[in-house]
Amino acid sequence: AGAGARGGVAAAGAPSSAGVVESLACDMRDVKLLEKIGSGGFGDIFRATWRGTPVACKRIRADLINEEKRVALQDLAIEVTHLQQLRHPNICMLLGYSTSENNPVMLSELMRCSLLDVLRAGNVHGGGKPALSKRRSVRYAVQLAQGMNYLHTCKPPIMHRDLKPANLLVDFSGTLKVSDFGLAKLRPAPSARASDAKAAFMTGETGSYRFMAPEVFRHEEYDESVDVYSFSMILFYMLRGMPPFLHLGGVDAAVAAAIRQERPPIPRAWDEKITHLLQAAWSENPASRPSFQKALDTLREYYKANFKASLEDDLKKEAAENHGKECVIC
CATH class of the missing domain: 1.10.510.10 (Transferase(Phosphotransferase) domain 1)
Structure with missing residues (x-):
């Protein structure tokens, strides 16, 4: 679909990681990664289970360093901040997240x-x-x-x-x-x-x-x-x-x-x-x-x-x- 680009001046009110809902924070001991099903510029997508439920798990790549990791964590925080407040049948639902340094992940409903x-x-x-x-x-x-x-x-x-x-x-x-x-x-x-x-x-x-x-x-x-x-x-x-x-x-x-x-x-x-x-x-x-x-x-x-x-x-x-x-x- 062609390469992507990033940048831009953030609109006023742009969210930060401080806006995430703590009740959605998950314990990674409850998450079991099963198989890799996709990847992007900064992260990999896994089919996983969370408390026994099939989910999709987006995990920041471990090999990222310095600026790449900073941007990846920023994107994850933005995505979590937006998704935690959205509820609509045509919006992929956020189920949980972890922003720990060793396991920055986002859990969402598993799609076909x-x-x-x-x-x-x-x-x-x-x-x-x-x-x-x-x-x-x-x-x-x-x-x-x-x-x-x-x-x-x-x-x-x-x-x-x-x-x-x-x-x-x-x-x-x-x-x-x-x-x-x-x-x-x-x-x-x-x-x-x-x-x-x-x-x-x-x-x-x-x-x-x-x-x-x-x-x-x-x-x-x-x-x-x-x-x-x-x-x-x-x-x-x-x-x-x-x-x-x-x-x-x-x-x-x-x-x-x-x-x-x-x-x-x-x-x-x-x-x-x-x-x-x-x-x-x-x-x-x-x-x-x-x-x-x-x-x-x-x-x-x-x-x-x-x-x-x-x-x-x-x-x-x-x-x-x-x-x-x-x-x-x-």
Whole structure:
């Protein structure tokens, strides 16, 4: 998906490790690592058990030194601080953490795979066809927009700043959830911004280049609309079955979008409503991008018009088929 970048001026109210909830602190003697299932720049992800429950365990790499370790611990503290206050069906749930020097870890619910895993598997086995059906793509887009709308309507709003398929996880029931809040930032409420306008925006390259909003790459002021831009690139990826700017590396893709103002070509056969949503969401003008609530309204209307059922009705039917009968509370 291309290399990432970090940096930026923190918005006022950005959390520190002091904001974590002590009740979520875990004793590492209760954690048993089973197998490594992923890795990132500063940490490894393990399938583990915690008090007998299957969980995912993100652990800071032991070989990090000096500045790398400082940044990794800072990211972990930021992620824990954000996640401990978030509760939403489309946000990956934090279960516990340890900030001890020898075992800095974060425990979260165990997920089946990432959206990137799904998309890449389709590229390998799909014979040139998209990995996801249109129905599944729109369902995931709705779930992503639900999670992001929740974040953006928090008080103060939370910007993710690194939306990409690798940071979107799918659980064992097929529900998509937003994860990896190491680069997330709080944006001050309007009343706070009135007294300090500069606190409302950040600058600098933060996130992953292929999905990065143009104003971020150009080191301009930006707000939460950068997440809407990233969402548009993810939606395009799901529907098209291939990454935006497929034949360009990550940095070159960002240059194409930010400097030459290019966008991925949308097939003419695509539905007009989806085309308009994409074009609005990846608009060069951040103020022209829709809110996630507006994107949700569009996606839900499209889903019902094209699949003759609401997303909720589909999920209810799917659950009934999987379990054989409706759940009855006696």
